[in-house]
Amino acid sequence: MTPPAVGFFDSGLGGTTVARAFLRLRPRAPVFYVADWEHCPYGGRPDPDIRARALEIGAELLEERGCAMLVVACNSASAVALDALRAAHPGVPVVGMEPAVKPAAAMSRTGCVGILATAHTLRGRLFRETAARHAAGVRVETAVGEGFVELAEAGDVSSPAARETAARVLAPLLAARCDPIVLGCTHYPLLLPLLRAVAPEARFLDPAEAVARRAASLWDALAAAAR
Numbered sequence: 001m002t003p004p005a006v007g008f009f010d011s012g013l014g015g016t017t018v019a020r021a022f023l024r025l026r027p028r029a030p031v032f033y034v035a036d037w038e039h040c041p042y043g044g045r046p047d048p049d050i051r052a053r054a055l056e057i058g059a060e061l062l063e064e065r066g067c068a069m070l071v072v073a074c075n076s077a078s079a080v081a082l083d084a085l086r087a088a089h090p091g092v093p094v095v096g097m098e099p100a101v102k103p104a105a106a107m108s109r110t111g112c113v114g115i116l117a118t119a120h121t122l123r124g125r126l127f128r129e130t131a132a133r134h135a136a137g138v139r140v141e142t143a144v145g146e147g148f149v150e151l152a153e154a155g156d157v158s159s160p161a162a163r164e165t166a167a168r169v170l171a172p173l174l175a176a177r178c179d180p181i182v183l184g185c186t187h188y189p190l191l192l193p194l195l196r197a198v199a200p201e202a203r204f205l206d207p208a209e210a211v212a213r214r215a216a217s218l219w220d221a222l223a224a225a226a227r
């Protein structure tokens with residue numbers, strides 16, 4: 001019996017940080033990955049456009065490629081399209097990126113956590129509800145990673161312009177002594193060498209691992225049912 005396939009998608013390379021974390025846990029799982037480069041970056045596009053892209057890509061992965069589950073490896077698409085994807089594919093496990101406010105609040109050494117994400121994610125209901133539910137007792141500071149997706153796509157983690165961009169974006173979070181700073185866009189972990197160089201004293205939290213663990217447990221259930 002062929003193991004069930006998992007479909008991942010993102011506006012570009014960002015979701016590979018999640019797919020890689022999943023494949024470290026389940027190396028035998030067949031994986032399809034769609035990078036929607038034609039529409040990258042999603043940041044700045046109207047919500048209905050991102051929702052339409054997510055529905056189209058979701059249908060391709062599930063209906064044409066035969067994937068048995070979907071991982072929306074993009075915080076922005078999760079923020080605007082998760083409900084629509086689940087409604088369009090009832091019975092299919094659809095895993096989305098969640099802003100990691102709860103683990104960040106639990107590990108904070110300063111009582112202030114930083115969330116670095118796209119404007120879509122920070123505006124979305126998912127983030128607002130998660131922050132309201134899990135940020136009790138800590139302050140939440142947010143910042144939009146303006147220019148970060150472009151740097152990640154270009155693989156630029158060291159040019160003077162990249163350092164300047166990173167320093168500008170991180171400045172308010174560092175001034176507020178945020179600990180940790182959540183990487184709330186799947187592209188941002190690709191910039192970790194840059195972020196660590198600019199803010200060596202900061203702790204960064206990548207939610208990919210937790211999402212990959214959730215996807216792995218759903219995949220195990222599908223694989224067991226297929227046997």
Ligand code: DGL
Nearest residue numbers: 011014042043075076186
């Ligand atoms: N990787 C994305 C996210 O997690 C997409 C960012 C973009 O394309 O603007 O939000």
